Amino acid sequence: MDRTPPPPGKDWRDAAGILHIDVRGLGPPLPMVAILARLEQWTESGPIIVHHEREPIYLYPELASRGWVHCRIPGEPGEVRLKLTRHAP
Numbered sequence: 512m513d514r515t516p517p518p519p520g521k522d523w524r525d526a527a528g529i530l531h532i533d534v535r536g537l538g539p540p541l542p543m544v545a546i547l548a549r550l551e552q553w554t555e556s557g558p559i560i561v562h563h564e565r566e567p568i569y570l571y572p573e574l575a576s577r578g579w580v581h582c583r584i585p586g587e588p589g590e591v592r593l594k595l596t597r598h599a600p
Contacts, residue, residue: 522549530555533562535590543570550577550595561593562586 523531532549534542546561547570553559561567574581578598586592 529558529560531560535562535564547573559595561595563591566591
């Protein structure tokens with residue numbers, strides 16, 4: 512079965528139901544705008560996986576101010592892959 516990811520800027524869910532946001536190929540500031548907009552809509556408790564081309568250093572303080580924690584996880588070569596979770600109270 513072909514598991515080719517959707518075009519950049521698209522969301523999809525993997526087999527475990529985890530939401531993936533692919534912002535590769537989007538020029539600044541669109542990746543951060545897309546990620547933050549999606550987080551504002553997020554009503555579930557699970558993590559979100561972000562696929563990015565570069566280290567989003569300006570995103571990290573924005574995540575923290577909104578109660579989200581990030582950690583970098585393994586991805587494809589040339590990809591920065593982040594796992595975002597809500598900070599536990």
